[in-house]
Amino acid sequence: MAYWLVKSEPEVFSIDAFKGAKVTQWDAVRNYQARNYLQSMKVGHEVLFYHSNAEPTGVAGVGKVKKIAYPDGLQFDAKSDYFEPRATKDKPVWFAPDIQFVRKFKRVVTLAELRTEPALKGMLVLKRGMRLSVQPVTEREFERIVEMSEE
DNA sequence: GCCAACGTTGGC
DNA sequence: GCCAACGTTGGC
Numbered sequence: 001m002a003y004w005l006v007k008s009e010p011e012v013f014s015i016d017a018f019k020g021a022k023v024t025q026w027d028a029v030r031n032y033q034a035r036n037y038l039q040s041m042k043v044g045h046e047v048l049f050y051h052s053n054a055e056p057t058g059v060a061g062v063g064k065v066k067k068i069a070y071p072d073g074l075q076f077d078a079k080s081d082y083f084e085p086r087a088t089k090d091k092p093v094w095f096a097p098d099i100q101f102v103r104k105f106k107r108v109v110t111l112a113e114l115r116t117e118p119a120l121k122g123m124l125v126l127k128r129g130m131r132l133s134v135q136p137v138t139e140r141e142f143e144r145i146v147e148m149s150e151e
Numbered sequence: 152g153c154c155a156a157c158g159t160t161g162g163c
Numbered sequence: 164g165c166c167a168a169c170g171t172t173g174g175c
């Protein structure tokens with residue numbers, strides 16, 4: 001079983017919007033490393049939902065992979081900001097899984113808290129300049145953050 | 152293949 | 164709003 005962290009700006013798609021949507025395709029990611037992680041996600045993998053560019057910034061809840069990655073439809077839409085001229089229906093460039101809402105934390109586990117927790121020292125999201133919007137996390141990190149949300 | 156210019160991310 | 168850190172683009 002693998003665990004992941006995905007970032008979202010709450011002004012664009014918040015944990016409450018996620019709750020309302022119930023399931024959403026994690027589309028509009030346009031970075032190859034992030035795409036490769038999206039394609040590594042398997043049904044049942046758990047996902048930390050992280051608010052970036054937010055007040056406060058931090059982990060806001062949990063989701064779960066509902067369906068493995070399939071073509072991101074935005075790449076075919078010439079009017080979309082996420083249009084991909086190189087993509088064809090036969091050879092799509094961008095893929096994204098469906099992620100299901102699981103729960104909203106009682107409180108946001110803030111980035112500042114993540115930084116002060118020794119067990120989370122290795123997390124990619126804490127690395128200087130780490131802008132990747134989809135990241136792997138370890139089971140230990142995942143469980144610790146869930147615990148912190150209960151404290 | 153190099154690398155400068157440019158655009159984006161995202162914390163602060 | 165600022166700006167550091169990256170990723171991408173495109174001229175050569």
